[in-house]
Amino acid sequence: MTRAFDSHDHATCRREALAAAEAACAERGERLTPVRRRTLEILLESHRALGAYDVLERLREDGFGSQPPVAYRALSFLVEQGLVHRIEALQAFVACARPGKTHEAAFLVCRRCRRVAEEPLPDQTPTTPGFAVERRVVEMQGLCPDCRNGKA
Amino acid sequence: MTRAFDSHDHATCRREALAAAEAACAERGERLTPVRRRTLEILLESHRALGAYDVLERLREDGFGSQPPVAYRALSFLVEQGLVHRIEALQAFVACARPGKTHEAAFLVCRRCRRVAEEPLPDQTPTTPGFAVERRVVEMQGLCPDCRNGKA
DNA sequence: TCGGGGATGTTATGGTATAACAAGACGTCT
DNA sequence: AGACGTCTTGTTATACCATAACATCCCCGA
Numbered sequence: 001m002t003r004a005f006d007s008h009d010h011a012t013c014r015r016e017a018l019a020a021a022e023a024a025c026a027e028r029g030e031r032l033t034p035v036r037r038r039t040l041e042i043l044l045e046s047h048r049a050l051g052a053y054d055v056l057e058r059l060r061e062d063g064f065g066s067q068p069p070v071a072y073r074a075l076s077f078l079v080e081q082g083l084v085h086r087i088e089a090l091q092a093f094v095a096c097a098r099p100g101k102t103h104e105a106a107f108l109v110c111r112r113c114r115r116v117a118e119e120p121l122p123d124q125t126p127t128t129p130g131f132a133v134e135r136r137v138v139e140m141q142g143l144c145p146d147c148r149n150g151k152a
Numbered sequence: 153m154t155r156a157f158d159s160h161d162h163a164t165c166r167r168e169a170l171a172a173a174e175a176a177c178a179e180r181g182e183r184l185t186p187v188r189r190r191t192l193e194i195l196l197e198s199h200r201a202l203g204a205y206d207v208l209e210r211l212r213e214d215g216f217g218s219q220p221p222v223a224y225r226a227l228s229f230l231v232e233q234g235l236v237h238r239i240e241a242l243q244a245f246v247a248c249a250r251p252g253k254t255h256e257a258a259f260l261v262c263r264r265c266r267r268v269a270e271e272p273l274p275d276q277t278p279t280t281p282g283f284a285v286e287r288r289v290v291e292m293q294g295l296c297p298d299c300r301n302g303k304a
Numbered sequence: 305t306c307g308g309g310g311a312t313g314t315t316a317t318g319g320t321a322t323a324a325c326a327a328g329a330c331g332t333c334t
Numbered sequence: 335a336g337a338c339g340t341c342t343t344g345t346t347a348t349a350c351c352a353t354a355a356c357a358t359c360c361c362c363g364a
Contacts, residue, residue, distance in 0.1 A: 203350080203351075204350095204351070204352075205350070205351075220351080220352065220353080221352090221353070221354090224351095224352065224353075243350090243351065243352095
């Protein structure tokens with residue numbers, strides 16, 4: 001499922017992700033309201049990480065509120081539901097490649113095109129006795145195949 | 153060397169780290185100027201991550217410049233030299249626990265007290281064919297032993 | 305002693321994020 | 335239907351994080 005860097009049928013990819021998101025929310029009794037849904041759609045248009053203000057601009061164009069909390073709230077909701085991930089090193093957000101269940105993942109982040117692929121996180125990650133790990137941030141920054149070849 | 157969460161002789165810990173930093177700079181022909189040295193000392197006072205503006209305030213009190221670039225430039229230099237690490241998830245900086253050679257590390261980051269321990273990074277981290285990893289960000293967020301016990 | 309490069313300082317500005325409050329939508333209980 | 339509580343959306347205002355651009359200074363080598 002590291003489709004971010006591979007050519008694939010993106011229309012289907014998007015449609016499936018949206019359907020999975022709807023199913024996940026329904027199952028949990030959470031509401032995928034218009035702003036939230038549109039925010040997810042915006043992120044699903046590409047496998048790229050977008051800043052909150054990029055998302056906000058798109059939402060404003062679509063007639064939603066134009067102030068930062070509008071975008072941050074929708075993004076927070078989607079992150080809580082595991083439908084979107086925050087890429088710490090970019091301070092940006094990317095749609096989840098495997099929605100449906102909340103999960104942790106490692107990310108391959110292209111510094112040039114900002115596309116992000118998701119990989120499974122090893123069971124074992126470094127720790128030290130007595131430290132209670134709550135969240136694991138694993139991000140590999142570098143160049144994706146296309147950007148290495150100057151294709152993108 | 154995960155001393156951040158253990159009691160230890162911190163005066164010695166600090167002194168050794170500073171000596172190692174001086175040695176590293178000397179060897180490379182880099183200049184550990186007064187602002188840079190003071191910035192490192194400030195971070196070495198604790199094993200906690202400090203924001204750039206916290207550092208700046210301390211520098212200003214000590215008679216250095218009071219504008220953000222003063223702190224950011226010193227921090228950038230120290231990060232380049234491997235004497236300080238940036239914690240992406242906190243947008244903050246912590247003195248390196250093993251100065252002397254530039255290296256990558258995994259970090260255990262306490263969300264309550266902001267103390268940070270450094271652990272070796274596994275040789276193997278997730279990737280995908282064709283992706284050229286340039287930098288690895290591995291940060292475990294959670295609660296340190298003291299904060300779990302309400303001690304700190 | 306005259307450049308020249310690097311370091312330091314400034315002003316100004318831009319990007320990221322949240323607190324606090326007002327108003328609206330919606331289910332539900334009576 | 336109407337009253338209530340909760341969740342959601344929207345606003346204003348503000349705080350925090352970061353860097354571009356330019357002036358000055360300092361030190362070293364020619």
